Amino acid sequence: MSRFGSEGEDIVGRWSEEKLDLLAQYLKAYSNIMNNQKTSNNPTGKPWLRAYYYIDAFAGSVKSKSKEDESRYIEGSPLRALQTEPKFDGYWFVDLSPRRVERVNQLREEFPDRVIETWQGNCNNVLCNEIITRIPSSSKQRAFVFLDPYGLQVNWETVRRLAEARTCDIFVNFSVMGVTRLLPKNQSPGTQVIEQLSKVMGSTDWINQIYRLPTENQLNFFSIQEPQLRRETIQPKWLAVLYLEQLKKLFSHVSKPVLMRNSTNSALYALCLASHNKTAVKITNDIFNRYEKLTV
Numbered sequence: 001m002s003r004f005g006s007e008g009e010d011i012v013g014r015w016s017e018e019k020l021d022l023l024a025q026y027l028k029a030y031s032n033i034m035n036n037q038k039t040s041n042n043p044t045g046k047p048w049l050r051a052y053y054y055i056d057a058f059a060g061s062v063k064s065k066s067k068e069d070e071s072r073y074i075e076g077s078p079l080r081a082l083q084t085e086p087k088f089d090g091y092w093f094v095d096l097s098p099r100r101v102e103r104v105n106q107l108r109e110e111f112p113d114r115v116i117e118t119w120q121g122n123c124n125n126v127l128c129n130e131i132i133t134r135i136p137s138s139s140k141q142r143a144f145v146f147l148d149p150y151g152l153q154v155n156w157e158t159v160r161r162l163a164e165a166r167t168c169d170i171f172v173n174f175s176v177m178g179v180t181r182l183l184p185k186n187q188s189p190g191t192q193v194i195e196q197l198s199k200v201m202g203s204t205d206w207i208n209q210i211y212r213l214p215t216e217n218q219l220n221f222f223s224i225q226e227p228q229l230r231r232e233t234i235q236p237k238w239l240a241v242l243y244l245e246q247l248k249k250l251f252s253h254v255s256k257p258v259l260m261r262n263s264t265n266s267a268l269y270a271l272c273l274a275s276h277n278k279t280a281v282k283i284t285n286d287i288f289n290r291y292e293k294l295t296v
């Protein structure tokens with residue numbers, strides 16, 4: 001459950017701060033590489049890139065408060081991106097909350113040399129109808145898209161459209177907890193749940209694996225029972241890999257997932273990068289490997 005402070009800001013756990021640190025590390029590497037593509041300082045020796053953008057589809061409250069110490073502020077994803085050097089050619093922020101969009105708009109004063117645009121609305125509509133059309137594959141532009149929802153708000157159709165544009169890398173914080181919560185414990189999921197999961201994950205074939213009915217052989221008391229994947233034993237890692245497998249159908253390269261866990265060690269989200277570029281994924285895996293070594 002999300003908690004909010006007196007100004008409507010999020011109150012977040014340690015894992016959320018770690019997610020933002022991983023984002024900042026990747027943005028630095030990404031922006032360095034992309035900036036070189038705009039000059040002759042790249043392996044081809046020729047500038048080929050016109051512009052590159054940071055797109056934050058769930059911009060958030062700009063600053064949140066730490067759950068462990070509510071007097072401590074944590075800089076959110078818009079600030080991490082705006083502070084990145086070299087700067088991006090534009091920063092495009094989306095949020096459903098008018099108050100949060102207003103807060104992002106105020107950042108123009110703090111960052112007068114950054115080109116900031118904002119949209120208030122459902123990011124699925126904004127991305128598909130207004131943003132992706134600005135960066136077609138022929139445009140010599142690229143974008144880094146951060147998808148950081150509270151739950152299951154990113155439609156698979158949006159991910160598909162981002163992949164098809166061929167200009168976007170997506171950094172997704174996939175809510176494994178959101179999926180687990182939807183899966184009933186004692187019965188197969190109803191049509192509504194299946195539709196919801198299909199909308200978010202693109203496929204629900206895997207649901208049959210979890211809830212499959214015993215075959216005739218397995219019903220026979222004397223038969224050797226095959227080990228079954230069951231609802232009670234579903235691991236967050238398994239759901240993360242499932243989502244990654246889906247992403248691999250759309251993007252040529254997908255990083256490993258890193259599981260973001262709360263203070264009681266429950267996995268909440270799986271963070272990963274999907275890209276058409278091999279180097280992007282290698283850099284992400286290096287950053288994730290270093291993080292995992294520190295947190296083990």
Ligand SMILES: C[S@@+](CC[C@H](N)C(=O)[O-])C[C@H]1O[C@@H](n2cnc3c(N)ncnc32)[C@H](O)[C@@H]1O
Binds near residue numbers: 060078095148
């Ligand atoms: C987890 S917070 C984002 C945190 C932010 N990325 C950060 O790290 O500082 C999720 C945000 O998504 C917004 N939101 C919820 N549903 C949305 C939707 N369908 N489209 C766009 N924004 C949405 C909420 O208002 C909230 O600000």
